[in-house]
Amino acid sequence: MRAATSAAVFLCLTTVLVHVLLVFLHVAPPNPLSQQYSRQVNAWVFPLFEQNWRLFAPDPESVNRQISARTTHTAPDGTVQVSGWFELTAVDSSAVKHNVFPSHTAQNMLRRAWSSYLEHHGGDDRPRSQRALMIQRYLTNIASERVAGRRGGSFEAIQLRVVTVPIAAPAPAGGTGVAAVAPGAADTRYLPWWKVEADSHGN
Structure with missing residues (x-):
């Protein structure tokens, strides 16, 4: 039971870290790493985790x-x-x-x-x-x-x-x-x- 719990915690932490890394590469300025793995980043981010900056520069609906x-x-x-x-x-x-x-x-x-x-x-x-x-x-x-x-x-x-x-x-x-x-x-x-x-x- 303890081994299963540890494995589940490890899997969750790994998923969170991968998610944070991929989203960071998506929102960061273009760089060699984000360009090299752009296909993997886009496959993970779109369409559910798409990010934009409208929170800081709102674009009201017209x-x-x-x-x-x-x-x-x-x-x-x-x-x-x-x-x-x-x-x-x-x-x-x-x-x-x-x-x-x-x-x-x-x-x-x-x-x-x-x-x-x-x-x-x-x-x-x-x-x-x-x-x-x-x-x-x-x-x-x-x-x-x-x-x-x-x-x-x-x-x-x-x-x-x-x-x-x-x-x-x-x-x-x-x-x-x-x-x-x-x-x-x-x-x-x-x-x-x-x-x-x-x-x-x-x-």
Whole structure:
């Protein structure tokens, strides 16, 4: 029993040390060591442990995004059934509202996944790198798990719809209270249908 406990403690400490080292190499300025092991560092850090400096230089959101998902399921007779849209962002918002200690998952997971997707995909939604493909799968898994957790049932593919609404600029100090610049029109983006692995949503 003591040997098993010692082995578990050693394994935990080793994992923590490796994690700290890899994250340090990720956030440190480029150097020969981080460049030599960049593939291993990126494989460990992205997408779950990504770091940025917005804590020190905040970049406030200039838009509101509403992310929805719908799924398809093939019935025994071969017909394809398409579900209605499920509001993923609304679920996150309800989990955060009036919650003194909202979870990181409700606050940031979906939003950060979509931001990363925008950074690594063009307008045609084609992944052009392994990291882009990883982010796409990450976003797919988040949406699939949330739809399955709320609706249940099985499905083979999922599609996301993202409605982006610009936030109006605040009125100048001493003004009339009307926004200085009226918000632009909402933009709706439909992503491709993505296949879903059965084990990614618990089926």
